[in-house]
Amino acid sequence: MQNGNVKIKDLFNGDRIFNIPKYQRAYAWEEEENLAYFLDDLKNQRSEKSYFLGTLLFHERKSRGEYEFVDVVDGQQRLTTIIIFMKVMINILIDQGSNKVSNKTYSRYIYDGHSYKLELENEDSSFLHNKIFGDTDAIEFETPSQKRLYLAKVYFYNELSSLNLTDLENIFSILIEADVILYVVNKISDATQIFELLNDRGKKLTDLEGIKSFLMYRIGCLNLKDNGDQSIDTIQNNFASIYRKIEKYNINENDVLRYHTIAFEESKAHYYNNPEGFIKNKINAFFKESIDDLEIKHEIMAYTERLRNGFDIFNIIKENSISLDHLNNLFMIGRVNPFYPLLMHTYKYNFNNFSEFSRDLTKFTFRSSLVGLKNDNEVFYKYIRNAENFSNLFKWITNDNWWDINKRADETLSNRNHYVRINNNIIKYILFSYENHLRKIKGYPLITIETYFSDDKREKLNIEHITAQRAKNINSTIEFEENYLHSLGNLVLDTISSNSRKSNNSVDDKLQEYSKSPIMSQNEINDEKIDWDNIEEVKLFIDKRNEMLLSFIKTHLL
Secondary structure, eight states, X not given: OOSEEEEHHHHOOSSEEEEEOTTSOOOOOOIIIIIHHHHHHHHHSOTTSOOEEEEEEEEEOOOBTTBEEEEEEEOHHHHHHHHHHHHHHHHHHHHTTOSSOOHHHHHHHTBOSSOBSEEESSTTHHHIIIIISSOOOOOOOSSHHHHHHHHHHHHHHHHHHTSOHXXXXXXXXXXXXXXXXXXXXXXXXXXXXXXXXHHTTTOOOOHHHHHHHHHHHHHHTSOOTTTTHHHHHHHHHHHHHHHHHHHHHTOOHHHHHHHHHHHHSOOOGGGTTOHHHHHHHHHHHHHHTTOOHHHHHHHHHHHHHHHHHHHHHHHHHHTTTTOOHHHHHXXXXXXXXXXXXXXXXXXXXXXXXXXXXXXXXHHHHHHHHXXXXXXXXXXXXXXXXXXXXXXXXXXXXXXXXXXXXXXXXXXXXXXXXXXXXXXHHHHHHHHHHHHHHHHHHHTOOOOOHHHHTOOOTTTOEEEEESSOTTOTTOOOOHHHHHHTTTSGGGEEEEEXXXXXXXXXXXXXXXXXXXXXXXXXXXXXXXXXXXXXXXXXXXXXXXXXXXXXXXXXIIIIIO
């Protein structure tokens, strides 16, 4: 294969297999941002002018039997899209009786009966071959990229099916006659240098892709016996592991890069939002200072190992693979993001204290969420930056009453208008925790964090007023509405479907629902023997239940 200007029809010579290496990002093109522009360009291209599809960078591998085997180092998103597009286009043209295509065309671009012309070195490969190049309707997606591959096929099918045969043949001709500039190398170290230069000239990469490209490029600049090929292979494997986790667990890579830089890199605060700039400046400084090549190599390799490990640790915490109740509580409170660097750092360097640290952090976040305290994260991150021990940080905050946090929490709870004054998620967390407290006492299975976050109406949890705002059997007063209606004592956990069914029924009608409920805190209400038509008895009940819940909060949550 020769470098230079090549037409798409010559790129696909029938005996060439394109492979997307494992270190490459999974398929990411979407309809509005990418696919529509791709198709519009083809539709609007004048047939007398050649269409330019950009640059492709290939690494030639050993032949596979009679097939030429190449890795796609740059341009994998475009090439994958072109082949999906060709699959749909060829099928439609054959169905419409076009003489522009035949089964031989399909063999050239998609599958020749022995080998597919595109392979992926990740878990999407069989999906691509069976579900995208095949025509199976039953679709199940194991990764977000599989869904994007399928939606690309559906999008092209819907759009192309609406065009007449003349337009279809015109678009097909424009695509196969389109030009690409091709760079082909035999050494991966050469490919990394070309890739870095290509993508420094206007093509925007994600920060993670930029870091990967830069590190492989810098390894290629070193004077190493194997031209850095073994080190580049290790870097690729580390990034392959990172990309698989990003794809499988739907991780925000920019967030984790930031958390990692704070937690594990000796960086200044101004680099927290610029992890790519941090590592580039650090490695470039080594070159300027004429540091020994082996030492530079060691630092590059150590960084990629730390980065992979950082993503691993983040995922363990995010998925709570260690089944720690304190972590689940932290997620339910909903203020975990600012504290990931502290959790990650503690997990790696002080694991024996991780459970206790998580517990103290959870108690702090409950208090701060209760009072609406806005965290100054720099106060916390400086402990990592200054290499100071922060294992007891949140114990100190609550024990020493920093920012008057304990007094402010007490004042918030003493206000009777809880439903109005406190964040609804905190109310939900309190009622959820109390429900599981009852279940634990009576030996019933606990409600899980999955149910807490469920969107299924049959089990999605909601907050229910025991005496509804328009209850039919109580003549409400201003004093009742101000001091009782929105009190914790008048709130109970419920499911949305059950809540809708009860609606604004009278308390007696609701009690019939409570007696059947799988929610134990609702069953508890049914045990109260009071006159629900008597507002004074209702107030006494709410007062009693309010004090009970406040006591539970102070004993178990604060």
